[in-house]
Amino acid sequence: MSSLFEIAKRIVYALSLVLAVIVFNFLLIHMAPGDPAEVIAGEMGGTTEEIVASIRQSYGLDQPLLTQLWLYLKQVAGGDLGYSYYFNRPVTDLILQRLPATLLLVISALLLAIIIGTALGVVSARRPRGFLSHFVTVLALVGFSAPVFWTGIMLLLLFASYLSFFPVGGMYSMTLEGGFGVKALDVLHHLVLPMATLSIIYVAQYSRLARASTLDVLGADYIRTARAKGLSEAVVVYKHALRNAVLPVVTIAGLQFSQLLSGAVLVETVFNWPGLGRLAFESILRRDYPTILGILFFSAFVVVIANLLTDLAYRLIDPRIKAGASS
Incomplete structure (x- = not known):
């Protein structure tokens, strides 16, 4: 019984650690300088405000940060790591x-x-x-x-x-x-x-x-x-x-x-x-x-x-x- 309790405790600690890492990485990356919408627009050959705003809306970058975090956590919980902005492929496949x-x-x-x-x-x-x-x-x-x-x-x-x-x-x-x-x-x-x-x-x-x-x-x-x-x-x-x-x-x-x-x-x-x-x-x-x-x-x-x-x-x-x- 004690062995099962020890295993369960380790699993809870591991899941808590992974959750903390996900939240920390998400906040850290989104607070870093640089806008992926501008990078994508630049690769497409146009960086007008309309194009950048459209790209932000398409990828959900126009929503509040906490809303983006919540949507990402639900997405990861469902086994989906998202879709690459640049490679246009599922991140899991990459x-x-x-x-x-x-x-x-x-x-x-x-x-x-x-x-x-x-x-x-x-x-x-x-x-x-x-x-x-x-x-x-x-x-x-x-x-x-x-x-x-x-x-x-x-x-x-x-x-x-x-x-x-x-x-x-x-x-x-x-x-x-x-x-x-x-x-x-x-x-x-x-x-x-x-x-x-x-x-x-x-x-x-x-x-x-x-x-x-x-x-x-x-x-x-x-x-x-x-x-x-x-x-x-x-x-x-x-x-x-x-x-x-x-x-x-x-x-x-x-x-x-x-x-x-x-x-x-x-x-x-x-x-x-x-x-x-x-x-x-x-x-x-x-x-x-x-x-x-x-x-x-x-x-x-x-x-x-x-x-x-x-x-x-x-x-x-x-x-x-x-x-x-x-x-």
């Missing part, structure tokens, strides 16, 4: 069209950062004063200090423009012919630089976090007991210590999923990656309110789900949490 590209980029970058960062942190913790430990420290400083768009531009100039190892931008080659395997390899070829750009800063953070966590775990009593039993150092570190040392990395990775999505906006813009980040950038430039709000709503929903999955993964990794919750 998001679903761009979603696979963003998920491929974000999930691959997150997995790469967790694997490499954890590996570097654990290995460096075995020799805290060794060369690798100092290398991880320097890597963390460089990774934290370098803006993601600057890193992307540097990688683009070096590996795409100068060395020509990777494509300059896009997700696939337009003129490529072949089967599924050929096209999949082409997508992976285009993915390398954006994935590396997005994951570098998190590799630095997770390596430092995993190093500190591993050092703390290696000083625990059960680790000393395992060593006293004559177990090899590799078994002690990678079988007994790693499972507990990776817990903070998993937690932070789940909580930082929203940062990955926001970072994807810059990365997708630099590499012309056709995902939600690129769509958000284009929509902001054109004052496409429904598309911007739809992307922000979807991002908030994904972050809430990611946090719940992180909590579930935390419980699976550490059985003591499950036991503590049931007692």
